[in-house]
Amino acid sequence: MLHLIKYRFICTMRDRSSMFWAIAFPLMLATLFFFAFSNLGNNNLKTIPVALVKDSGNLTASTFVSFLDEMEKDDSHIIQVERLSEEDAVTQLKENKITGIFYAQETPSLMVASEGMEESILQSLLDSYNRNADMMYTVATEKPFGLVAAAAAVSDYRELVQETTIDGKEVNGFLQYFLALIAMACLYGCFLGFSTALELQANLSTLAIRRSITPTHRLKMVFVDMLVTFAVHFVNVMILLAYLKYILKVDFGRNMGGTVLVCAVGCLIGVALGIFVGSCGSGREMVKVGIMLAVSMVCCFLSGLMIAQMKNMIEQYCPIVNRLNPAALISDALYCMSIYNNPARYGRDMVTLLIMAGVLGLGAFLMVRRERYDSI
Amino acid sequence: MIKIENLVKRYGPLVALDHLNLEIEEGEIFGLLGPNGSGKTTAISCLLALLKYDKGNIEVFGKTMTPDNYEVKKQIGVVLQNVAVFDEMSVRENIDYFCGLYVSGKEKRKALTEEAIRFVGLEDYTKMRPRQLSGGLLRRLNIACGIAHQPRLIIMDEPTVAVDPQSRNKILEGIKELNRKGATIIYTSHYMEEVEQICSRIAILDHGRCIAQGTKEELKSMIKTGEKITVEGILMEEENLPDIRNLPHVFDVTYENQELTVRCSGAKHNLVRVLNYLQEKDIAFGRVFSELPTLNDVFLEITGKELRD
Ligand SMILES: Nc1ncnc2c1ncn2[C@@H]1O[C@H](COP(=O)(O)OP(=O)(O)OP(=O)(O)O)[C@@H](O)[C@H]1O
Ligand SMILES: [Mg+2]
Numbered sequence: 001m002l003h004l005i006k007y008r009f010i011c012t013m014r015d016r017s018s019m020f021w022a023i024a025f026p027l028m029l030a031t032l033f034f035f036a037f038s039n040l041g042n043n044n045l046k047t048i049p050v051a052l053v054k055d056s057g058n059l060t061a062s063t064f065v066s067f068l069d070e071m072e073k074d075d076s077h078i079i080q081v082e083r084l085s086e087e088d089a090v091t092q093l094k095e096n097k098i099t100g101i102f103y104a105q106e107t108p109s110l111m112v113a114s115e116g117m118e119e120s121i122l123q124s125l126l127d128s129y130n131r132n133a134d135m136m137y138t139v140a141t142e143k144p145f146g147l148v149a150a151a152a153a154v155s156d157y158r159e160l161v162q163e164t165t166i167d168g169k170e171v172n173g174f175l176q177y178f179l180a181l182i183a184m185a186c187l188y189g190c191f192l193g194f195s196t197a198l199e200l201q202a203n204l205s206t207l208a209i210r211r212s213i214t215p216t217h218r219l220k221m222v223f224v225d226m227l228v229t230f231a232v233h234f235v236n237v238m239i240l241l242a243y244l245k246y247i248l249k250v251d252f253g254r255n256m257g258g259t260v261l262v263c264a265v266g267c268l269i270g271v272a273l274g275i276f277v278g279s280c281g282s283g284r285e286m287v288k289v290g291i292m293l294a295v296s297m298v299c300c301f302l303s304g305l306m307i308a309q310m311k312n313m314i315e316q317y318c319p320i321v322n323r324l325n326p327a328a329l330i331s332d333a334l335y336c337m338s339i340y341n342n343p344a345r346y347g348r349d350m351v352t353l354l355i356m357a358g359v360l361g362l363g364a365f366l367m368v369r370r371e372r373y374d375s376i
Numbered sequence: 377m378i379k380i381e382n383l384v385k386r387y388g389p390l391v392a393l394d395h396l397n398l399e400i401e402e403g404e405i406f407g408l409l410g411p412n413g414s415g416k417t418t419a420i421s422c423l424l425a426l427l428k429y430d431k432g433n434i435e436v437f438g439k440t441m442t443p444d445n446y447e448v449k450k451q452i453g454v455v456l457q458n459v460a461v462f463d464e465m466s467v468r469e470n471i472d473y474f475c476g477l478y479v480s481g482k483e484k485r486k487a488l489t490e491e492a493i494r495f496v497g498l499e500d501y502t503k504m505r506p507r508q509l510s511g512g513l514l515r516r517l518n519i520a521c522g523i524a525h526q527p528r529l530i531i532m533d534e535p536t537v538a539v540d541p542q543s544r545n546k547i548l549e550g551i552k553e554l555n556r557k558g559a560t561i562i563y564t565s566h567y568m569e570e571v572e573q574i575c576s577r578i579a580i581l582d583h584g585r586c587i588a589q590g591t592k593e594e595l596k597s598m599i600k601t602g603e604k605i606t607v608e609g610i611l612m613e614e615e616n617l618p619d620i621r622n623l624p625h626v627f628d629v630t631y632e633n634q635e636l637t638v639r640c641s642g643a644k645h646n647l648v649r650v651l652n653y654l655q656e657k658d659i660a661f662g663r664v665f666s667e668l669p670t671l672n673d674v675f676l677e678i679t680g681k682e683l684r685d
Pocket of ligand 2: 416417418457533
């Protein structure tokens, strides 16, 4: 038994092409995502340095100044304001020391040097102010002491900051991408499962023939192979998860246990899918790999790996797809763990996933335990 | 020890094995000789309970062979026609892996593995991956994986394809050695020389049927040819052929590409009579030789076609 496990492990680990899809590719994609969305997280949002150029004597202007002061004092430390003369401000902007310049005038305005995440946050701050300027003005003139309260009242800026990105996606969308990525990594266990199936089904490879005529109990062999493949892939996904959490600092919420559990079930589905497709019929290998890639890619696409909005759109028009797409279910369950804290939804996702894993796993097992063939 | 009765295997409309009957005794080196597609591999797959068959009965070590007959499987070593090793493992790991599926105990396994490596002469390549080995070396690895656990019955399906003559002889010697140590061997091949060289009993297959079975002497005595005379580089008229045909004991004469072949039943002075005739007619010729019948002749006479690859 140990002998079987040991060599199965060696084989799986050294199976370069399958391991590439199962671990290297997701890691690469994660890094890519990270650079594409860097600085987008709620918590690791950097304080944005801005300059304030004041056109003194204007009341609206001073209201804006108080608003910015409030912003600066706020816990979220979104901006750090420095009062500068216009010349100095422009110089600093050119030298990239500050991200933007607020002009406190009759109608406050913003000057930025480039387009980016931070710039659009500043823009949204300004918009938020302008929309509420009237109210601010009233408050400032009639009850100056109430300005703090008023600022709090317009504090939907918080949500604004959270929701606005360059092209209007949710900021949380970036987490969605990483969750979809984990779902993809889980499903890509199918490549490992596929190799395993090839080495178990005597009508698929000589190696499988060779192995089925050894005196190893068939069920033992099948069991060990499936188990080791699953274990290796689970470790793969855990590596990815650790990479995301500790190196890229993605926040998965507090309930890591739940997250890990989702990954485990996800891996089971991925591996079982691979074995199942791999051992279906005796069709050509390339055809099956194609089918598998297509299935996993479509699932991932629909779950929002490429376009974060995808899942929401499907939820609107054809929710059943989200209920059945394993990638969507995995990312949704992970989402429940990290953001919503919605146990009911998590439970529903998990039950569906478990049923899927069970059906696929059983199917794969029944396929692969065959001992005699019509033709090899 | 092995009994195959009335084995029929069809692949759709194609009958791969047609009422095959074989009986193999303990201690034999049993040769299965047949051209490509004659059903050798199919017979072995059925014997190993890997293929479903349509009809027939297979007994190994006196027990009906089934896929879960692990006790029987434990005593069989198999060298498949297609190389079956893990690309991800080194030569030593491969042998160790397969050996470990048959024997338990780390020390024993290690010793057996080393012995198998020596047996096929792969000492210098133990750390290499299969894809780094040449075709012949790969074959030798394939053999080592099959016999490392020193089984009681060894089934080898064309193990020497692509192996150079020197290594081939070494392997054939090795097989005889294994046999002397007590292993029964089933050896399939389409090289009659090999089969003739090592096998104690031979079955000739064609189109899934066993067309002849016995020791090589028995097989050769089954046919009329006792001596085959070949005369090369000879120029003669077609009209001379009937004369040669009418010489005593001659029963078949062919003349093609300046080569005359005369088949005679076993008798003395056949060669002298042919040469005398050629001298009489003043026909010039080059090389002349006389052979005892080969298994190819047996095959030719029974099926009407050559066995050669
Ligand atoms: N999986 C299969 N499906 C259909 N026909 C098959 C299959 N395997 C073998 N055959 C056919 O069965 C016949 C016997 O094949 P087999 O492989 O047993 O021949 P063989 O004697 O081993 O030949 P070779 O010397 O080439 O190895 C052939 O005609 C072959 O075409
Ligand atoms: Mg064959």
